[in-house]
Amino acid sequence: MSETRVAVTDTTQENVRENKEFDPWAIPEDDEEFEKWSEMTKKRRVEFVLVIISKIIGVLGCLYLFICSLSLMGSSFQVLAGKTAGTIFSNNAILKNPVAGLIIGILVTVLVQSSSTSTSIITTMVGADILNVHQAIPMIMGANIGTSVTNTIVSLSQSMDVVQFRRAFAGATVHDLFNLLSVLVLLPLEVASGMLEKMTHRLIEPLEATNVKPPKILKVITDPLTKKIIQVNKTIIALVAQNVPLEDDASMVSKICKEYNSTAEKTVKVPCNPSHFIFAGTTIDDGGVGAILLIVSLFALCACLISMVKILHSMMKGSIARTIKKTINTDFRKPFKWVAGYLAILVGAGLTFVVQSSSVFTSTMTPLVGIGVISLKRMYPLTLGANIGTTTTSLFAALATDGEALSRTLQIAFSHFFFNIFGIAIWYVIPFMRNIPIKGAKMLGNTTAKHRWFALVYLFMVFFIIPAVILGLSIAHIWAMAAVLILVGIIVLFVVVVKVLQAYRPQSLPVILQNWKFLPIFMRSLDPYDKVFTICCARCDQCRRCCGSHSENQSEGEVYENSVVVPNKVLPTQEVHTSHF
Incomplete structure (x- = not known):
């Protein structure tokens, strides 16, 4: 270097x-002096308004293309790994192990880049009696963890600015930590007591089938662009998961674009051609199409995000910016100070319900945390609301099921919902507990500010390598997996206890444990x-x-x-x- x-x-030294x-976690104060509206000439006012309008249009345009690029990135992962994801789901013997089911939920959601897709597949498999509710609940928990990979990837685009990257990475990983901590508490409880399974079983008994479909508010806006580039045949994933034999030329890229009933009451299928979307009828295999889409979508995502951040950063100045930041991050006066956080949860849930994607919502909020518009303290309840909002997808998928399968699919949907509710009750409602994910996210943000390569290591370790290793151990033998997990758990518990005692009661520890200098430097x-x-x-x-x-x-x-x-x-x-x- x-x-x-x-x-x-x-002066510089001062x-x-x-x-x-x-304080890198505080909302940046804008101390610059700006020209007041009352002091502007008519010409200056017109210029000022035109500049603001053009910036707003630019932000909305970048946001639209950013959401479209997220959709394309999800499609690229589905084309690349959709059949693999279905194959993973089809291994019923492994799914009997709840930890393996959790890991499969993580890996499949990471591969298809959509918890909505993975939870819908799980719901469909339960409805088809391929999985039972007991096996599916850990997989739903895993899908909750896997969905947070998208906003972690998005935070990497701000790695060029240390301060922004620190905040953005913390804003993304606070979602990871909440999901991981919730699973750490609720999965053992579910395995030991069947709490979610029993409670949801009693809840769904009086419900009957209804034909309800989720709203497509966001897709109505983005589909005209994304559907002209690629259309994915998602039924392939479900068919592979159900062990249904596929044709030799089966592809994740859609081959049929339209179906209708003829006068002879026969279904006529209209093959896709380049007029429907760019990759229709292509001779490139799924791997090639997925790779091209992934490269293009990542480039578009980074370009849109960087442009949007720069425009927002230029707008977040002056009295208007100070008002916006104060409105978003302020708390109510006592004794209603606690209300602001719960309102943020409702806002996060409502907006996620509208866009039908927690990944899109949290990925849009992450750069705003980076530039200091939203504080980490406010980002946390917003992501919790997103977790609740995304459960509506599996609920709608369940309500579309008919007959005897309805009770099972609704049970899974409500299990997903109450998993997040119980997680919030533990890690947010209890005041001192909510500090654990926030402090953990700050620690990760500080680490990436000092060692920026750590972000990539974290991403691959948490979402790929560790889940793959645990899955491999579970395939080898359940006791091999149990032995490794117990050993790792004991080590982690020992380190946490020692760290707490070092901070608050070092005199109660042996001299050698009062610091970590006895370890080689590469271990500390x-x-x-x-x-x-x-x-x-x-x-x-x-x-x-x-x-x-x-x-x-x-x-x-x-x-x-x-x-x-x-x-x-x-x-x-x-x-x-x-x-x-």
């Missing part, structure tokens, strides 16, 4: 010292790994900026958002180091 030595004035008190610090990632990224300046770390400078002083390092010992020449990533 290159370093340049630059002389600084006394500014750097002020940054010591900089990420600094040694910086060199590995720096070497990997050394050939590309862009990669250095994404993967760079401040750790080499940490021995000399503190690092702040302006990347200036304050030495612990001021040199005679009053010099500081500026690091270039």
Whole structure:
């Protein structure tokens, strides 16, 4: 990592010292002076209004393309891995193990990039009597975890700005932590007592079948564009999951675009052609189509998100911006201070119900956390509301089922709903418990600010590698999986207890456990790994900026958002180091 030595004035040193008190989690204050409306000339007012209108149109346009790119990314994963996801679902022997069912729910949701798709498939399989309710509940919990991968990916687009990335990554991972902690508590309870299964069974007994379909408010807007690019045959996933033999040329890309009844009461199928969508009738296999779509959608997603963030950042200035930030993040006065958080949950649930996708809602909120419009404290209840709102998808899928299967499918839908309700009751309603996911997200945000490569490691470890390893162990033997999980659980519990005692009662610990210095440095610090990632990224300046770390400078002083390092010992020449990533 290159370093340049630059002389600084006394004024600069004072500014750097002020940054010591900089709080990266606080809503940024706008101290600049702006021209007041009353002081503007008529010409200036017209220019100001036109600029604001053009920026609003730009934000809405970027938001539209951003949502479309999310839809295309989901379609690309479905084309790439849809058959694999269906095959995973079809292994009924593995699903008898609740932990394996949880992992399969995570992996399938990550592969198809949609909890709505995975929960609908699970509901369909329960209705077809391929899965029973007892097996499906852990899979629904896994789908809840897998759906949060999208906003974690979206947060990576803000990795070029350390301060924004810190907040955005924390805003994304607070969703992960809530889902993981809820599963950690509720899955053992469900296995031991069957709490959700028994409660939902009593709840659905008086209900009867109704033909209800979910609203398609967002899809009405985005489908005209996305359906002209790709149309996915999602029935293939369900057929593979149900062990139904497929034709040799079966493809995840739709081949039939329209069906209607002729005068002879025969169903006429209209084959797809390029006039229906771009990839209709293509000779490229599913892997090639999925790869092309994934590259295009990721590029479009990053371009739209970066543009939207820049426009919003330019708009979030002045008295209007201060009013918006205050309105979104303010709390009510006592004794109603607690109401604001619950209103945020209702807003999150309502907006997610409208767009019928928790991924779209949370992915849209994540960059707003990054630029400081929404605080992490307010983002947390919004994501909890999104978790509730997304349960309507499986509920509508269940209500569309007829006959004897209705009771089973409704049971799964309500299990999904009450899983999130109980999670909120534990990790939000209890005041001191809600701090655990928030503090955990801040810790992850601080870690990625110092070691930006950690974000990618976290993403692959949490959503791919660890679930795959646990699934492999469960396939090998249930006792092998149990032994490893128990060992890891004991280690994690020991570390947590020791960390708490080190912080609050260090005198109660043996001298050797009062700090972690007895461990090798690679087991207690990420600094040694910086060199590995720096070497990997050394050939590309862009990669250095994404993967760079401040750790080499940490021995000399503190690092702040302006990347200036304050030495612990001021040199005679009053010099500081500026690091270039």
